[in-house]
Amino acid sequence: MPRMLDVSDAVRAEIGDEEADRLLAGENAPGSYDCTSCRTPGDSEQERTSTVLFVGDETAVLAFAHASCLPSQVVQVTEEQLQGAVRSIGAVGGDPAVGEPRTSVPEQAVLGVTSGLVLVDGELHPALVVEPTSPIVRPGTTGTGDDFLPLLIEQGFMPVTELASVPPVLHGWSVLLAVGQLHAVLQPSAAGGQPVAWWQAHQPLQVTDSWRAAANKHQQVLMFAAPVGSIGRQPREDLLRDALDRAAAGGRLVAAALPLAGT
Numbered sequence: 001m002p003r004m005l006d007v008s009d010a011v012r013a014e015i016g017d018e019e020a021d022r023l024l025a026g027e028n029a030p031g032s033y034d035c036t037s038c039r040t041p042g043d044s045e046q047e048r049t050s051t052v053l054f055v056g057d058e059t060a061v062l063a064f065a066h067a068s069c070l071p072s073q074v075v076q077v078t079e080e081q082l083q084g085a086v087r088s089i090g091a092v093g094g095d096p097a098v099g100e101p102r103t104s105v106p107e108q109a110v111l112g113v114t115s116g117l118v119l120v121d122g123e124l125h126p127a128l129v130v131e132p133t134s135p136i137v138r139p140g141t142t143g144t145g146d147d148f149l150p151l152l153i154e155q156g157f158m159p160v161t162e163l164a165s166v167p168p169v170l171h172g173w174s175v176l177l178a179v180g181q182l183h184a185v186l187q188p189s190a191a192g193g194q195p196v197a198w199w200q201a202h203q204p205l206q207v208t209d210s211w212r213a214a215a216n217k218h219q220q221v222l223m224f225a226a227p228v229g230s231i232g233r234q235p236r237e238d239l240l241r242d243a244l245d246r247a248a249a250g251g252r253l254v255a256a257a258l259p260l261a262g263t
Helices: 009-015 017-025 079-088 148-155 209-218 237-249
Strands: 032-034 041-043 049-055 060-066 073-076 111-120 123-132 174-178 181-187 196-206 220-225 254-261
Touching: 009 017, 009 049, 009 073, 041 060, 111 196, 111 209, 111 220, 111 237, 123 209, 148 220, 148 254, 174 209, 174 220, 209 220, 209 254
Parallel strands: 049 073, 123 220, 174 254
Antiparallel strands: 032 041, 049 060, 111 123, 174 181, 181 196, 220 254
């Protein structure tokens, strides 16, 4: 019987009309599947299901997700990420994500990205804390200054002097979770069309079940960013919060709420 599949125009453009029509007819679509986002079972005969195409440098992988978890879309990833995502399907969750992946904006700087739960206005929110390992200068310039926060403010992030309320939503940006792991922070493309990665994990980063549950509840993630030396590596969430409070009080913190892409 026909599957309850959603195939977006972007996915159709990548896989072709013939393959898309076969999927919609149920010829090549699985009945049951493990959702590529929340990793719980799904059934394309019983519930709306999204086709999600992960496109790497040389290969592509078509995955399936509950429509309530992810819309049908094309996700651009590196070949290494694509292979890592394939290997990680069915893996169990782990500790809070701590990584030092490379970012393409600005200037191939090395960023440290840490996930944790942050208490704001009496409620726990999922958060990502971003801190470079060295000063960031404005692309096309030379010097010894640090333009990391001004560059983010120009993109719409807001200066934070205290963590008393949830920062405004920054539309067009989002946090991509897939296969139950953190893959990227996406920003609008200057040329329009599909969002592009502001930051991508070299390998998908694990987040805790409680972090993912909070992200599902709020459907957004708070992103905090600070210049090098402001936060440091904190082994516990209470120490991370203390470091955020100090950075905010010192005028060295910006933040935004980013919509969640995935669960």
